[in-house]
Amino acid sequence: MLRLKLLLENWPVRTMVLLVFSSVVMAAFYTLEFTDWADEVNRLAQGTQAAADGESRSPPPILLFVLPFVKQAVFIIVPASITVGILALLRRRRTKHQ
Amino acid sequence: MAKTRYIFDALLLLLFVLANVPQINLPFHEWVSVVFIIPFIAHLLLHWNWIKTVPQRFMQSFTAEVRFNVIFDSCIYLLMIFVIGSGFLASEVLLPLFSDFEAQPFWSEVHHQYSNLLMVAVGIHLGMHWKWIKQQTKIVLGKA
Numbered sequence: 001m002l003r004l005k006l007l008l009e010n011w012p013v014r015t016m017v018l019l020v021f022s023s024v025v026m027a028a029f030y031t032l033e034f035t036d037w038a039d040e041v042n043r044l045a046q047g048t049q050a051a052a053d054g055e056s057r058s059p060p061p062i063l064l065f066v067l068p069f070v071k072q073a074v075f076i077i078v079p080a081s082i083t084v085g086i087l088a089l090l091r092r093r094r095t096k097h098q
Numbered sequence: 099m100a101k102t103r104y105i106f107d108a109l110l111l112l113l114f115v116l117a118n119v120p121q122i123n124l125p126f127h128e129w130v131s132v133v134f135i136i137p138f139i140a141h142l143l144l145h146w147n148w149i150k151t152v153p154q155r156f157m158q159s160f161t162a163e164v165r166f167n168v169i170f171d172s173c174i175y176l177l178m179i180f181v182i183g184s185g186f187l188a189s190e191v192l193l194p195l196f197s198d199f200e201a202q203p204f205w206s207e208v209h210h211q212y213s214n215l216l217m218v219a220v221g222i223h224l225g226m227h228w229k230w231i232k233q234q235t236k237i238v239l240g241k242a
Contacts, residue, residue, distance in 0.1 A: 003099050003101075003102050004102060005099075006099055006102070006143075006144055006146070006147070007102065007106075007140055007143050007144055011143060014143055014146055015139055015143065018139055018142055018143075019139075022179050025176065025179045026179055026180075026182075026183035029179070029180050029183055029184070030183070030187070032204075032208075033187075033202065033204060033205070038202070038204040041203065041204045041207050041208070042202055042203050042204050045203030045204070045206070045207055046203065064121055064122065065122055067121070068118065068119040068120075068121045068122060069115070069119065072115055072118050072119075072217060075214065075217035075218055075221065076217055076218075076220055076221040076224065077221065078221065079218045079219075079221030079222045079225065080221040080222065080224045080225035080228070081225070082225070083221070083222045083224075083225025083226055083228075084225045084228045087163075087225070087226070087228075090163075
């Protein structure tokens with residue numbers, strides 16, 4: 001049985017605080033659209049799109065399905081394992097010094 | 099309460115994985131990403147009491163590891179907002195349903211690049227809390 005007290009306690013107010021704060025943060029990020037960086041990326045992307053329009057190669061469907069999951073597994077599991085290893089080393093060193 | 103957190107976090111991770119495969123089906127990616135926001139908010143609400151104590155306790159009672167965790171979690175939150183927001187601005191399926199919005203390539207580019215960075219950050223976040231994840235998995239599976 002799930003205990004939802006902590007989740008549901010005063011949730012409308014807390015959710016509103018989160019949504020308002022996140023919207024303000026996103027509004028700040030939105031200003032990036034007016035930077036030289038955005039102009040440069042837009043210009044480069046249009047060039048890349050024009051070059052890609054000439055090509056029609058696409059990988060086999062099975063690879064198209066599997067590869068994104070493989071990529072995620074690598075991108076998540078490798079940093080997680082390295083972090084676990086570093087933390088274990090740091091904790092072992094701390095216990096040794098105590 | 100830990101079990102509730104564990105189940106919501108597992109749901110959050112599952113939706114994160116499903117949302118991160120736009121190559122398979124773009125409308126599915128965009129709809130799952132919208133649904134993902136619900137457990138993401140729940141994740142923050144379930145840690146609300148801890149978040150509230152951070153400003154007070156940051157310099158006084160936190161260890162270096164917890165302090166690093168707070169800074170990293172703040173960064174991952176900002177990154178998550180950026181990726182979700184840029185995803186909305188790069189939307190090719192959802193947003194055009196509601197307006198004549200035309201996505202700029204810039205948002206699509208940064209959304210793609212920073213979502214890769216977000217995957218790495220989520221990996222580090224999971225690694226930082228691996229002890230808790232292992233402990234709770236044992237409890238939920240009844241092996242503790």
